[in-house]
Amino acid sequence: QVHLVQSGAEVRKPGTSVKVSCKASGGSFSSYQIGWxxxxxxxxxxxxxxxxxxxxxxxxxxxxxxxxxxxxxxxxNTAYMEMSSLRSEDTAVYYCARLTxxxxxxxxxxTLVTVSS
Amino acid sequence: QSVLTxxxxxxxxxxxxxxISCTGSSSNIGGGFNVHWYxxxxxxxxxxxxxxxxxxxxxxxxxxxGSKSGTSASLAITGLQAEDEADYYCQSYxxxxxxxxxxxxxxxxx
Numbered sequence: 001q002v003h004l005v006q007s008g009a010e011v012r013k014p015g016t017s018v019k020v021s022c023k024a025s026g027g028s029f030s031s032y033q034i035g036w037x038x039x040x041x042x043x044x045x046x047x048x049x050x051x052x053x054x055x056x057x058x059x060x061x062x063x064x065x066x067x068x069x070x071x072x073x074x075x076x077n078t079a080y081m082e083m084s085s086l087r088s089e090d091t092a093v094y095y096c097a098r099l100t101x102x103x104x105x106x107x108x109x110x111t112l113v114t115v116s117s
Numbered sequence: 118q119s120v121l122t123x124x125x126x127x128x129x130x131x132x133x134x135x136x137i138s139c140t141g142s143s144s145n146i147g148g149g150f151n152v153h154w155y156x157x158x159x160x161x162x163x164x165x166x167x168x169x170x171x172x173x174x175x176x177x178x179x180x181x182x183g184s185k186s187g188t189s190a191s192l193a194i195t196g197l198q199a200e201d202e203a204d205y206y207c208q209s210y211x212x213x214x215x216x217x218x219x220x221x222x223x224x225x226x227x
Contacts, residue, residue, distance in 0.1 A: 035217070037163075044119060045155075045163065045206055047217040061216045095162055102210055102217070103153035105165035105174065 002027040002098055004034075004108035011114045017084040020111045022096030029077040030054040033099035036070060036081045039110075040092040050099050051079060086115045120145060121207055121220035128226040129197045137223045139190045139207035145218060147188035150210040154183055154192045157204045166205070167192060194225070202227045 007021040022034060035050035049060035053072035060068055064083075072079045079096060094111045097104035122140045129135045139152060146152055152170050155163040165174055167183035170190065180201075182193045190209075194201055207220035 037219075044222040045208075045219040047219065059215075062214065097163075099217075101169070102151060103165060103168045103208065104155075104163070105168070107162040107164070110162050 002032075002106055004096055004098065004106060006094075006096060006108040006111045009112040009114070011116065012086050013117055014087055014115055016086055017082060018086060018113050019080055019082040020094050020096075020113065022079045022081070022108050024077045024079070024098075027098075029072075030074050034070075034072065034079040035097050035099040035104055036068075037095045037097060037104065037107075038092040039095070040089070043092075048081070048094075053079070083113075086113075088115050091115045119221045120211055120214070120218050121209060123205075123207060123220040123223045125221070126224045126226065129194075131197055131199065131227060133197050134193060134195045135197055135225060137192045137194075137205055137207075137225070139192070139220045141188050141190075141209060141218075143188060144213040145188075145209045145211040146185065146190055148212055150212070152183065152185050152190035153208045154181075155206045155208065157206065158202075159204070163206065197227050199227050201225060 003025045005023050010018050012018050030053045033050050033052045036048040048064050051058045051070045069082045097107040154167040156166045157163040170185040171183045180196050205223045211218045
């Protein structure tokens with residue numbers, strides 16, 4: 001059974017960057033896809049992108065292209081999502097989730113990123 | 118903005134039936150892409166409820182069922198229980214955007 005554990009909450013100033021980790025246990029990490037989804041306060045879910053660690057290959061939502069980088073370390077079964085040029089609108093909970101047959105399951109517990117001066 | 122539209126809120130008494138709609142277009146649901154549903158209890162991560170239009174993962178009560186027709190999909194909750202109070206999201210893939218897309222979300226109150 002796959003289990004995803006994310007890094008803790010972060011506070012950043014506008015214009016800086018943040019890197020969130022997602023450590024997987026169970027299953028074969030390299031063989032599945034890890035996606036990232038964010039949720040702004042009181043808002044819905046928004047897909048950001050995903051990675052296939054075994055290739056590695058990434059795909060990003062058009063909105064985040066160029067500002068988000070998703071990587072994976074197969075030696076530690078950990079995926080990362082790094083976002084640069086942060087602005088207040090990026091304040092959100094960021095989730096990682098395994099992407100299987102075009103759906104997300106299971107999900108990590110979420111990481112709150114607060115962008116404030 | 119989301120390309121999948123859901124009603125913002127729905128409510129029902131315990132034991133009643135609630136049906137949540139998810140309306141898309143020919144580039145997503147109507148284009149043959151499967152629809153998946155998630156339940157999110159406030160303060161927690163989303164949880165897969167229905168996959169591939171109508172499949173229930175292990176552990177999901179059979180009170181939850183999904184269907185799809187044309188450019189829309191639906192999630193039905195029968196025998197509503199207090200623990201079903203949560204936000205529900207549909208999700209599919211859009212071939213024009215080349216993105217995974219989520220619905221706007223529906224808050225169910227029991």
